[in-house]
Amino acid sequence: MRQVVGLVLLLILVSLLLWGVLVMRDFGYPPSDMDDYMIEHAQQETGSNNVVAGVLLDYRGLDTLGEVTVLFTAVTGVLLLFRTLKRREENC
Amino acid sequence: MLSRIVRTVSNQLIVFVLIFGLYLIMHGHDSPGGGFQGGAVVASGVAMLLVAFGSGEIIQWLHVRRLTVVACIGALVFIAIAFAGTGTTFFYNFLLGTPIFGGVPPPGPGHGHVWSGGIIPLMEIAIGFIVMAGLSAVVLAMARFSGGKEIEE
Structure with missing residues (x-):
């Protein structure tokens, strides 16, 4: 029973992914003025x-400021977590 | 601490890993690469040393507290460069055309040169400091404080 449910879920997931690939638009389509402008003028x-x-x-x-903020927050969170673990170990 | 072969090889290899990571950071504005990628390469070198030598040896010369200070300095430099162009707009490339990193590469495909890009190389270096110090601190803290057993051979 469990395997049948898993198979059905797998088939649904695969068909959804295949549908997403099949209806995907071609590379660079629809054309926009912005990417042409960046390729021409960015240098x-x-x-x-x-x-x-x-x-x-x-x-x-x-956007990059946001990325850096996310990374910095992740580092801060991990260090805070492990510092708490270390303190708890020392107390025990 | 792993065997003598692994320790010797990683001892030789760390030089090239660090040089490659710093190259990616320095040349992020005129060839593929950048601060995030180069910082990740440097942090992977630290992880390699950590696996080969064990955290007890690494912790003697690489402290989590100092790494967090370096990461904070990188973040402050990044936001300071971003605010320095506020006279025109936020993130304005105010160094373009000045003698410091002011060069402009010829249009079209071809190789650029390092002394170009305005604030972009400076920001890449700042991001590189954040990423390599931050990820190294994370790896080091996970190895040091998690309480798991070290790999012995």
């Missing part, structure tokens, strides 16, 4: 040869 405007770095740190700098 001149940001001065960096790596357009990905130029977009991440110049055009979308605020």
Whole structure:
């Protein structure tokens, strides 16, 4: 019974993923003015040869600030957790 | 602490891992790479040392507290560079055209040069400090404080 339910769930999941792949739009479609503009002008405007770095740190700098905040919060949380564990061990 | 072979190999390999990670951080603005990727490479080198030598030996020269200080300095430098361009906009590339990192590469495909990009290389270095110190501190704290047994051979 359990295996049958698992198989049905697996088939549903696989069909959903296949549907997502089949109806996916082609690469770069629909065309937008923004990516053409970035490919044309990013090197001149940001001065960096790596357009990905130029977009991440110049055009979308605020987004990278969010990424760094997430990473910093994760590090802070892990260190706080392990510090609490260490203190509890010392008390015992 | 693992066997002598593993310790010797990781002792030689850490130099190249660190150089590759710092190269990725330094050249993030003119070749594939960047602060996140290079910092992750450096932190993986620290994890390799941790597995090979055990946390008791690493903790003598790599302290979690100092690593967190380095990560905080990186975050402060990042936000300070972001605020430094506030005269125009937040995250404005105010160093472009100045003698410091002011070069602009020729348009189209081709190799750039390191001395370009304005604030982008500085921000990559700041992000690299955050990521390599932060992830190293996480790995070190997990190995040190989790209370599990070390791998012995």
